[in-house]
Amino acid sequence: MGKKNIHVTHRKDGNWAVKGEGDKKASSLHNTQGAAIKAGTPLAKANKSELVIHDRKNRIRDKDSYGNDPNPPKDKKH
Numbered sequence: 001m002g003k004k005n006i007h008v009t010h011r012k013d014g015n016w017a018v019k020g021e022g023d024k025k026a027s028s029l030h031n032t033q034g035a036a037i038k039a040g041t042p043l044a045k046a047n048k049s050e051l052v053i054h055d056r057k058n059r060i061r062d063k064d065s066y067g068n069d070p071n072p073p074k075d076k077k078h
Helices: 033-047
Strands: 006-010 016-020 028-030 050-054 060-065
Touching (some): 006 033
Antiparallel strands (some): 016 028
């Protein structure tokens, strides 16, 4: 598997889609965003990529990184 990000997007028909970045078809469709996130998480982990979660207007609302985090948290000096 490549390192393509996995997106959870809202569709016009009301369903939530889990789709690999650049794919023409969704991997799966779900009635709720929560179910789509649950289905997309193992795909993102397997790809060592990000799960990109969109809101109902398909604006990015959150990202969960399961690989090389492009913005890792900075270590705090104690």
